[in-house]
Amino acid sequence: MTRQPRRIQRRRTPGWRLATATTNPLGAVIVSRPSRYGNPCKITLMQEMGYEDPHAAAAGNFRTWLAGNRSDAPTDEADQRRERILASLPSLRGKDLACTCPPGQACHGDELLRLANLPAAELTARVAVVRARVDRQRIAWGEEPMYAAVA
Known part of the structure; x- marks a missing residue:
């Protein structure tokens, strides 16, 4: 019986x-802010913006951004970072993830x-x-699409 992967607090x-x-036989991966999987949305920014729960706001922003919304970060760098995360999601399958969040x-x-x-x-x-959504937004904003059209 395989145990369910979980998030653990990095110290x-x-x-x-x-x-x-971790007791996970597949191991664990660090996903805190400085890692390749880090959330580009800063909790301090959410605090400055007046959110009551800045952690929830930052996590929600990450979820929206990872789903392909470019409104908060309409840059090539942000699109490339999203793509690196999306492309490497299968390597996280079954592993525990470690972040500094309690x-x-x-x-x-x-x-x-x-x-x-x-x-x-x-x-x-x-x-x-997500890739199609990003390309539609890039084209609508007069930018080159990131992904080749699939025939």
Whole structure:
């Protein structure tokens, strides 16, 4: 019986090791802010904007951004970062994810866990929808599409 992957809290205290924080036989991956999977939306920005729950606001912003919404970050860099995350979601399948957010608090890692553990066909279809959405927005804003049109 396989255990359900979970989000664990990454600690920055001396002696803390990711390998000992998980009992998952597939291991764990760090998804905190400086990692390749980090949330580009800063919690401090959400605090400055006056959100009551800045963690939930940042996690919600990440979910929207990862789904292909370019309104908050309409740049090539942001699109490329989203693509790197989308392309590597299958490598997260079955693994625990470690972020500095405390358990029980909203975190972008929860969205990564959800997407990475979708059935493979569903994940592939969802990623294709996101890519098409990004290209439609890029074209509407007079930019070159990121993805080649599939005939």
